[in-house]
Amino acid sequence: MDTNQVPGLLDSLGQFLSNYNPRPGQQKMASAVAEAIEERTNLVVEGGTGIGKSMAYLVPAALSVVQDGKRVLIATSHKPLQDQIARKDLPKVAELFRAKGFRPFTFTTLKGISNYLCWNSAEGMRERLVPDPGAIQAINYALFAGPDFSGDFEEFPFNLPPDSRALVSADSDDCLGTRCPHRDRCFALKARQQAEQADVVVTNHALLSLDIRNEGYVIPGTYASYIIDEGHNFEENVTRANGLTATIGGIRRFLNHELVRGAAVTNTHRLSEARENLEKLQDEIASFFTARSGDAEDENRVIVKREISSGKVMVESIKDLLALVKSKIATTEEEQARYQRVIKQGGGLAERLEKISANADPNLVYFVERNYYGLSREPGDPIIKVNGRALSQLTPSYSMNAMPIDISGYLYKWFRENQVVVTSATMSDGQNFDFFTRRVGLDKPATLIVPSPFNYRERVKLFLPRLGTPAPGANYSQHLASRLAVLLNATPGRALFLFTSHAMMEGVWRQLNGPLAENLQPARPLFKQGNAQMQRIIADFQASPNGLILGTRSWWQGVDLPGMRLLVIDKLPFPQLNDPIIKARIEEIDKEGGSSFNEFMLPLAIITFRQGFGRLMRQESDRGVVVVCDERIVQKNYGRRFIKSLPEVELLGNLEQYREFLSGQQALNL
Numbered sequence: 001m002d003t004n005q006v007p008g009l010l011d012s013l014g015q016f017l018s019n020y021n022p023r024p025g026q027q028k029m030a031s032a033v034a035e036a037i038e039e040r041t042n043l044v045v046e047g048g049t050g051i052g053k054s055m056a057y058l059v060p061a062a063l064s065v066v067q068d069g070k071r072v073l074i075a076t077s078h079k080p081l082q083d084q085i086a087r088k089d090l091p092k093v094a095e096l097f098r099a100k101g102f103r104p105f106t107f108t109t110l111k112g113i114s115n116y117l118c119w120n121s122a123e124g125m126r127e128r129l130v131p132d133p134g135a136i137q138a139i140n141y142a143l144f145a146g147p148d149f150s151g152d153f154e155e156f157p158f159n160l161p162p163d164s165r166a167l168v169s170a171d172s173d174d175c176l177g178t179r180c181p182h183r184d185r186c187f188a189l190k191a192r193q194q195a196e197q198a199d200v201v202v203t204n205h206a207l208l209s210l211d212i213r214n215e216g217y218v219i220p221g222t223y224a225s226y227i228i229d230e231g232h233n234f235e236e237n238v239t240r241a242n243g244l245t246a247t248i249g250g251i252r253r254f255l256n257h258e259l260v261r262g263a264a265v266t267n268t269h270r271l272s273e274a275r276e277n278l279e280k281l282q283d284e285i286a287s288f289f290t291a292r293s294g295d296a297e298d299e300n301r302v303i304v305k306r307e308i309s310s311g312k313v314m315v316e317s318i319k320d321l322l323a324l325v326k327s328k329i330a331t332t333e334e335e336q337a338r339y340q341r342v343i344k345q346g347g348g349l350a351e352r353l354e355k356i357s358a359n360a361d362p363n364l365v366y367f368v369e370r371n372y373y374g375l376s377r378e379p380g381d382p383i384i385k386v387n388g389r390a391l392s393q394l395t396p397s398y399s400m401n402a403m404p405i406d407i408s409g410y411l412y413k414w415f416r417e418n419q420v421v422v423t424s425a426t427m428s429d430g431q432n433f434d435f436f437t438r439r440v441g442l443d444k445p446a447t448l449i450v451p452s453p454f455n456y457r458e459r460v461k462l463f464l465p466r467l468g469t470p471a472p473g474a475n476y477s478q479h480l481a482s483r484l485a486v487l488l489n490a491t492p493g494r495a496l497f498l499f500t501s502h503a504m505m506e507g508v509w510r511q512l513n514g515p516l517a518e519n520l521q522p523a524r525p526l527f528k529q530g531n532a533q534m535q536r537i538i539a540d541f542q543a544s545p546n547g548l549i550l551g552t553r554s555w556w557q558g559v560d561l562p563g564m565r566l567l568v569i570d571k572l573p574f575p576q577l578n579d580p581i582i583k584a585r586i587e588e589i590d591k592e593g594g595s596s597f598n599e600f601m602l603p604l605a606i607i608t609f610r611q612g613f614g615r616l617m618r619q620e621s622d623r624g625v626v627v628v629c630d631e632r633i634v635q636k637n638y639g640r641r642f643i644k645s646l647p648e649v650e651l652l653g654n655l656e657q658y659r660e661f662l663s664g665q666q667a668l669n670l
């Protein structure tokens, strides 16, 4: 590839994109990506907000495709970015390359099987006595859509409820693949065939991770280069994709499956025995929570360090029922497919349950989890009463899990054997990528930090107020809410409050929405995470001139809210110690003589802090104040590292300066 052509191509992008201005940071990143692809070296690059990161890797990637015939795979963490790259950015790059006389190149999106309508599952709708209206609507749409319809649920012109979607989709546990009678019209297989032919394939971290684990058998074709965007989520996504989960609900659904019940019709005692074993398994899982001391109601996940004996018994019951299903003789190909499907489902379930129950792999952390349907709680939240009943009186849904503690060894070989670019807006601790590269097993890559082109020094201020202690009789959330109400009244415009715990968010919300509501001048629309879908909250927030959103972890990254004036961070975002995966990682580092605080907790908190900070300035014209309410940032030695990790910003000394900056002469001058 002629890497010297990259800057000129980027300069020409303006002809195809409205509001596009060539940016030096983008040029720098694009040149580094081109060089890495050409030299076949690994590169980790942080592209600050506003540099145009995706074009900085798409242009050199496309150039290597058209000049060297190399195929490229791009993996993102979230579907919106995946869709943006495939539907908006790549078509523009293709247009640019066509205009410049290069040969055309092809690109496609590849998602996991469960993202596409499955005809075999649709066929299974016949098993239901009462048809599901959503599922029927989806089937009818897919039947009459044109040949270009991909079957991807994102492409249906209506919202399909999750329960309906589950009825007409499959996953790797029950997809019949080449043995499926519907394989000739299967959307998932068609997507795979297209991926096999395409020059550029856009997928997600989870699918890439499964492909790595299965040595290239999940994503068709071979690729000369891999580009991992939203790299800050890679460790977590790889961890989850390589984990095992078995739920009590999933086992119950298997036992209640029409074909399983039908197969056991002359052996009902075997089905009854399986149901009894399921109750015993549920009791054993519940015992892990009740065995804990006083805070039992406050923990949703408990680490398990021993074999789960009733899980092993349950595995034998599932295998016993599977033998009955296998003995049935199907009379048609469709019936055979339905049997195959339930056999595959049950087989996968038994295999996972067996591994989790055995608790035998020291590289995995085993834990049980409980969820109360419809309630969103995190560790540390207060005990909630539902209809006057404490959680202990409700029946939660339980799951058993096993997740890898350390994925670096598993990824190390893959990184060594492939050419990979990893990028994100926030992956370093502001100084280097040591933490990230160590966690994912990436050995000595080239690195580059391209700062955001935004003028942080003039447009963003940092305020670290001394909040003092609560008045007698008041708790901390009441105290915090009253101080934040003062800040809100000095803020002309929108605000976002980021919390590290649901408990604190709920506490502050109750105050601002209750006793403090009349103190808010002017009144402002309040939005709280969980009160509506995130997209709905964002739309309503954007429609109001002075809305306020209160959110926890999911609002710290990937949320674009231009036009904000105030961003509040309630606490330095150290990882939750009662998260089993975090806890296991901490134990592992300490066991090996390291310092889990310095090597894990602190860098992770700094990266999350930078992500939160990054929510304020989303476009060049944004201007506002970031307020950090955790006094450890000035009182502790490590606090300086948080401040140092940020772009250069000035500190505000007091509320007067805060007011002056946001509404006074300084603001008018900007």
Ligand code: SF4
Binding pocket: 113, 117, 118, 119, 120, 121, 170, 174, 175, 176, 177, 178, 180, 181, 182, 183, 186, 187, 188, 189
């Ligand atoms: S191959 Fe068959 S079972 Fe698998 S997704 Fe396609 S239609 Fe469904």
